[in-house]
Amino acid sequence: MTEQSEWRFSDDRGQLSTAPRRPGRVLAYVQAGATLWGLGIRPQGIFGSDHDGPDPDRAKTGTLPLDEVAYVGAGSGLDVERLLAGRPDLVVTVSYGGGHVYGLAPETAKPLEERVPVVVIDVSQARTFTEIGERFAELARSLGAEGRADADADLDAARERLRAVAAAAGGADGPRVVAFSPAGPDQAHVARPRMWPELRVLTELGVRLVEPAPGPGANWSTLGRAETFALRPEVILTDIRAHAAPLDELRGEEHGTVPVVPWNPEPLYGPRDHARFLGLVADALEAARAR
Known part of the structure; x- marks a missing residue:
């Protein structure tokens, strides 16, 4: 053109x-x-x-x-x-x-x-x-962008690394990963992983994402603090958007050592951005395994 x-x-x-x-x-x-x-x-x-x-x-x-x-x-x-x-x-x-x-x-x-x-x-x-x-x-x-083979290669490498790390961490028996959006000191919106394209990628790569119990809410299950941590997260994906509450308000000192991945539920879909996120998840799984 x-x-x-x-x-x-x-x-x-x-x-x-x-x-x-x-x-x-x-x-x-x-x-x-x-x-x-x-x-x-x-x-x-x-x-x-x-x-x-x-x-x-x-x-x-x-x-x-x-x-x-x-x-x-x-x-x-x-x-x-x-x-x-x-x-x-x-x-x-x-x-x-x-x-x-x-x-x-x-x-x-x-x-x-x-x-x-x-x-x-x-x-x-x-x-x-x-x-x-x-x-x-x-x-x-x-709109005129050129293909970026190096970016695709970075994404392929990030996917393979996460797959290997998840398998080494136990696969389906690996660290329990919970994704949520803090709503204050007493409540969180816990993601239903199957409803989020980016979280489904993690599941496909072998990450053990925890599904909250069935109930109200198509994408999120709104739970109290005790119910959220009753899911026993060993890795937390926390919503970092400005309208989400700070994680530290919710988790307190007793959950302060659980590895945390900053998560934007409105993800960016470019290969470099996705590769960066997958790398952070792999790092957190390694940290959880080492605890």
């Missing part, structure tokens, strides 16, 4: 976006923007969701150069004119199913799409982590 030819991309709603030429001023939901950056595309700007505040959540931004990428706000603070103030020629966001444009109210998303192409990538639990990553990679290539 030459620089002057028409740009076309069909998103995960089946909606075809077109432009007279390849877009170069991309505004993206923070997760999408940080993922694209890891794939070789620098967004012009990013925006957050209702969970976010007036400043970008550093847990979600990965290695984005925030001194070069504008943050235009989040949630109810966003309207069409604010989103278009930097004159983007493409908006990229995500969906958790049903084609809903995450991070933007319907009364904002609809008129936005009437003025600029909007691409939506489905990151719901119905898809695998690999499938989501491939869709972001396709979009990045359409």
